[in-house]
Amino acid sequence: MKYVIGIDLGTSAVKILLVNQLGKVVNEVSKSYKLIQPQSGYSEQSPLDWVEQTVAGIRKIVQEFNGQPSKIEGISFSGQMHGLVLLDKNNDILRNAILWNDTRTTKECIKINESVGKERLLKITKNSALEGFTLPKLLWVKDHEPELFKRVKTFVLPKDYVRYKLTGKLHMDFSDAAGTLLFDVGKKEWSQDICELVEINPDICPPLIASHKEVGFITSTIAKATGLLETTRVFAGGADNACGAIGSGILEDGRTLCSIGTSGVVLSYEQSANKDFEGKVHYFNHGAPNAYYTMGVTLSAGHSLTWFKETFAKIESFDELLNGVKTVPVGSNGLLFTPYLMGERTPHANSKIRASFIGIDSSHKLQDFVRSVLEGITFSLNESISIFRENGKTVDTIVSIGGGARNDVWLQMQADIFNAKIIKLSSEQGPGMGAAMLAACGCGWFESLKECANVFLKEDKIFAPNKVNVVKYKKLFKIYRNVYESTIHLNEELAKFRT
Known part of the structure; x- marks a missing residue:
């Protein structure tokens, strides 16, 4: 071997x-x-x-x-x-x-x-x-x-x-x-x-x-x-x-990657450099030969969940924190979170905007807040997917890696909000695996990265969008997009009081 x-x-x-x-x-x-x-x-x-x-x-x-x-x-x-x-x-x-x-x-x-x-x-x-x-x-x-x-x-x-x-x-x-x-x-x-x-x-x-x-x-x-x-x-x-895309099999049109770590990335394969996204998303050369990728970024993805856990929920594990999310309905009982803890990158590129919980009610429990954080992170990532689709891209299959791929409820939420099939890989190593695949192809083990991906990468679970939830999330996403414009001025004023 x-x-x-x-x-x-x-x-x-x-x-x-x-x-x-x-x-x-x-x-x-x-x-x-x-x-x-x-x-x-x-x-x-x-x-x-x-x-x-x-x-x-x-x-x-x-x-x-x-x-x-x-x-x-x-x-x-x-x-x-x-x-x-x-x-x-x-x-x-x-x-x-x-x-x-x-x-x-x-x-x-x-x-x-x-x-x-x-x-x-x-x-x-x-x-x-x-x-x-x-x-x-x-x-x-x-x-x-x-x-x-x-x-x-x-x-x-x-x-x-x-x-x-x-x-x-x-x-x-x-x-x-x-x-x-x-x-x-x-x-x-x-x-x-x-x-x-x-x-x-x-x-x-x-x-x-x-x-x-x-x-x-x-x-x-x-x-x-x-x-x-x-x-x-x-x-x-x-x-x-680029290596994360290789290590997740994002090597042909229609394949998209959602990576949720401290920050969040939505990345989609492009065959040419000819498309014009007007700077709304990043456009880079792929690690695969003669290919490109478009990419949107959420600055505080997993960071939002970590911040909430450390600030409001003194719970040892994330598994315990997410345990009750499944019992909360779509929309977190009327609670909405925008994950702008450190500003936002896509599509706003605004370092001054800050996060919000909208619709807090005395009936809300911890699990409502946790689900709203997950939904807010996913809505932010969906901003990038919306830009892709508005510019003619087909996004029907998304490989999810990182923290967002470790919880089945969150994976189903991604399928429903993105309205796309979500794939969880059996062994998810992201960029490190992409680097290994480049070395494997370079050593002549495979004719192409696609051939390598067929051997190295295996699907574990597939999450299909729930049509009823898709409809609900489309309505909620419209509300989510309004929060940014509605809070720009408020955050500019509040910034004066930050130390």
Whole structure:
């Protein structure tokens, strides 16, 4: 039996999977690292921590492996998007990485819109200027740390730096480049126009590579540190959402992914870069060859449920918290929740809007509030699905992963609100599995990612929409959409009183 390793470099930890030729996860190791927040709105990490913990995780995988290291043929990567890693002429780190959830760059986003123009930016990058993307971070460093910026030779994203330290080869794949705002998504090349307009030297943009392409082999240093052989092949890998799509079988039209973690993502496969969503959703290059995906984001998805549990329900487990939800009817007995705890991304891109419970009654019990939180999160995700459908996309099959796939009541709720068939996978590993699949295909185990998915991914349960509930939720969704416009001014006024 042969094996590959999938490395998923997340925001809080790196997760490493050892996967065999049948798609079985033989072992998995998680190694955490710290978040650095020097002040409000700042979010940074040390790239050296990523490397150290990745190497330690691989070493543990190899040490616990019963077979010969030669049976582990390849490695590939998934990584947190948008993070900025700046390197000097020796490819040494110049500062801590600025992460995707760092919000210090509002002024830089305004500057990008003024310099490039919103329409031109959308035409080239398929995305609007948001604080999370990489280009605003580059401009922030240029403006606030000019002496350091003069020493910048190149920049990469988080998993690219880890791959560089493992191989000595420096690249960025298309799916991660698409999240920089410097990349022409359709042409799959760095945009000279944008670089010129924002006064960034295009020479600092790294070499590009497709996610499935082979980069090289691990170095002798890494081989000694991990126990792997120097002949272990390394493949480029992709952005976490692109790899999550691969690891969930989102590899053809009509297939959509709903991933509910701290934030929530609805992601749908696209065959071309020609569709125009007017910036209402993100539009990125897929990790699959010559493909794309559209994506909407709910900032506080699982975070809303965690916040409610920790604030109002001192219950040890989420299973216990959700235990009574099944007894509550559709609409939570007239209670509605909007999950804007940290603002909202899709479709509003508003960092100032805040959450609401609407319709609170003295008869409401804990389980009513819990169900309303679940419904509110799902309504927010449905905003993205509505945009897809309004632009001619067929969304009839949705693979649900993450926290939202661990409760049957919530899965049925997704089927009813999305009005689509919901699939729960028997083994749900998301981005890490996608990275492993890229390595498996790269090693020649399969002719295509679709063929790999047929072997690696198995359906566990299917939830069909309940027609009666679909009708009720359509009415409730209209009410939900009214809350945003009705509370914008109120939240602007209340913001003055926040400390």
